[in-house]
Amino acid sequence: MVERFQSFGLATPPAPRTIPADDAIALMKSGKAKKNALLAFGNGRSYGDSCQNEAGTVVDMRPLNRILAFNAETGLLEAEAGVLLSDIIAHAAPYGFFPAVVPGTQFVTLGGAVANDVHGKNHHRRGTFGCHVESLTLLRSDGRTYHCSATDNAHLFQATIGGMGLTGLILSASIRLMRVHSLDIVEKATPFRDLGEFFALAEAADQANEYVVAWIDQLAGGHGRGRGLLLTGNHAEHGSHKAARAAARLSVPFQPPFNVLNRPFLTAFNAAYRWTKGRSSVPRHVGYHSFFFPLDGVGDWNRLYGPKGLFQHQSVVPEQAAYRAVPALLEAARRAGQGSFLTVLKRFGAIHSPALLSFPRPGYTLTLDFPNRGQTTLELLNELDRITVEAGGAVNPYKDARMGAATFAASFPDWQQLETLRDPAMLSDFWARTAKKLNARRGTVEAAE
Numbered sequence: 001m002v003e004r005f006q007s008f009g010l011a012t013p014p015a016p017r018t019i020p021a022d023d024a025i026a027l028m029k030s031g032k033a034k035k036n037a038l039l040a041f042g043n044g045r046s047y048g049d050s051c052q053n054e055a056g057t058v059v060d061m062r063p064l065n066r067i068l069a070f071n072a073e074t075g076l077l078e079a080e081a082g083v084l085l086s087d088i089i090a091h092a093a094p095y096g097f098f099p100a101v102v103p104g105t106q107f108v109t110l111g112g113a114v115a116n117d118v119h120g121k122n123h124h125r126r127g128t129f130g131c132h133v134e135s136l137t138l139l140r141s142d143g144r145t146y147h148c149s150a151t152d153n154a155h156l157f158q159a160t161i162g163g164m165g166l167t168g169l170i171l172s173a174s175i176r177l178m179r180v181h182s183l184d185i186v187e188k189a190t191p192f193r194d195l196g197e198f199f200a201l202a203e204a205a206d207q208a209n210e211y212v213v214a215w216i217d218q219l220a221g222g223h224g225r226g227r228g229l230l231l232t233g234n235h236a237e238h239g240s241h242k243a244a245r246a247a248a249r250l251s252v253p254f255q256p257p258f259n260v261l262n263r264p265f266l267t268a269f270n271a272a273y274r275w276t277k278g279r280s281s282v283p284r285h286v287g288y289h290s291f292f293f294p295l296d297g298v299g300d301w302n303r304l305y306g307p308k309g310l311f312q313h314q315s316v317v318p319e320q321a322a323y324r325a326v327p328a329l330l331e332a333a334r335r336a337g338q339g340s341f342l343t344v345l346k347r348f349g350a351i352h353s354p355a356l357l358s359f360p361r362p363g364y365t366l367t368l369d370f371p372n373r374g375q376t377t378l379e380l381l382n383e384l385d386r387i388t389v390e391a392g393g394a395v396n397p398y399k400d401a402r403m404g405a406a407t408f409a410a411s412f413p414d415w416q417q418l419e420t421l422r423d424p425a426m427l428s429d430f431w432a433r434t435a436k437k438l439n440a441r442r443g444t445v446e447a448a449e
């Protein structure tokens with residue numbers, strides 16, 4: 001099968017041109033890479049166009065997949081940027097270590113996790129992935145390889161973490177892993193009747209648990225509106241130290257010609273999920289796959305959205321504003337008649353990332369997935385942007401395929417600092433659609449002044 005370099009939402013076209021990492025490295029080292037010509041591609045688990053460069057060429061970083069060093073005493077691991085998180089877990093688990101931050105899929109590369117400064121269910125305790133990066137090596141189109149850390153080329157270190165591939169090619173990184181009792185998780189599900197009840201539980205849950213996340217039954221109306229389950233987890237004192245096989249147990253073998261995740265399906269799915277997870281509040285011992293990466297169990301599940309794919313919208317709003325903004329976001333989706341397959345709500349903590357631009361900030365983050373129904377979905381997403389920005393919040397760029405420049409600027413007022421350190425050879429469709437437009441407008445205003 002020919003590999004497609006497409007992002008996970010499938011709503012944007014696959015990259016028209018790709019080159020292997022080694023060729024791109026040779027080109028960069030020669031100093032002959034053209035302006036805006038390249039962009040690193042990790043494993044395409046970003047939902048939108050931040051890992052794509054339609055006018056240029058994307059660089060397949062996955063062949064750089066060696067673990068270079070591991071200190072089994074301290075948990076410091078150095079690996080090439082194309083190594084998958086699943087491989088890091090498998091390597092470190094027997095020694096009692098686990099990544100301090102994991103996103104909802106283990107099929108992301110080390111470079112992708114750094115470049116998006118990803119977050120997990122324990123943001124309140126560990127911050128973002130970038131908080132655990134000791135150092136990285138970065139190749140820029142001036143032909144030089146930079147060793148970057150908090151003390152060495154610190155400006156490039158900060159810009160590259162969360163820099164969405166725009167500062168150059170990350171060749172390798174050293175990360176600090178976290179010591180855990182075991183890989184297994186003691187999980188507890190606490191049902192809540194509405195958002196008020198969730199907000200009352202959330203902070204105390206964060207204080208008591210390593211991992212906390214809430215699932216919302218977004219389709220429930222009437223008395224059930226805002227109901228959901230608060231899922232908490234902690235590494236089990238006694239459990240497995242062996243990583244399970246990373247392969248999906250089931251997979252979607254072809255792309256159906258329409259969206260299978262329609263309203264009746266979603267209603268049934270939500271009811272089944274609520275029943276399965278919420279039928280008992282007694283803590284239970286579960287494997288780490290089931291707790292952290294449930295969607296990885298079904299390969300290519302994004303295909304169920306049909307050929308038009310899906311949009312994910314992730315917002316974060318400050319705590320005080322969240323009590324109004326989160327219900328307003330859910331209500332806007334309900335009013336638009338758009339069901340979200342998985343709706344996740346989480347409280348972010350106050351731990352600062354070293355990144356120049358990073359999505360997480362203190363407050364509540366809501367994630368919604370919508371099938372791409374064209375204009376009606378785009379209008380809803382604009383409305384969700386509006387509510388988020390009005391509440392003083394931000395929209396996640398690496399989940400996005402359509403936000404306007406103004407939403408981006410409101411979400412990341414410091415974007416210009418990244419533009420200043422952008423490698424001239426690197427560009428993404430996301431950056432062209434947002435920051436480059438803002439820059440062009442600024443230029444026009446400055447020229448007129």
Ligand SMILES: Cc1cc2nc3c(=O)[nH]c(=O)nc-3n(C[C@H](O)[C@H](O)[C@H](O)COP(=O)(O)OP(=O)(O)OC[C@H]3O[C@@H](n4cnc5c(N)ncnc54)[C@H](O)[C@@H]3O)c2cc1C
Pocket residue numbers: 008039040041042043044045046047050051061081082102103104105107108109110111112113114115116117118119120163164165166168169170171295398428
């Ligand atoms: C099911 C699912 C669940 C998810 N859950 C979460 C979650 O809980 N939290 C969260 O934060 N995210 C989550 N995500 C998003 C995902 O974790 C991020 O988008 C991740 O960064 C993707 O990594 P990737 O290796 O696939 O990189 P890609 O998506 O291919 O690229 C991501 C960015 O990194 C850059 N990049 C990649 N490699 C390099 C390199 N070597 N050098 C320089 N730049 C590079 C690319 O240019 C791009 O800008 C989820 C995604 C899925 C599909």
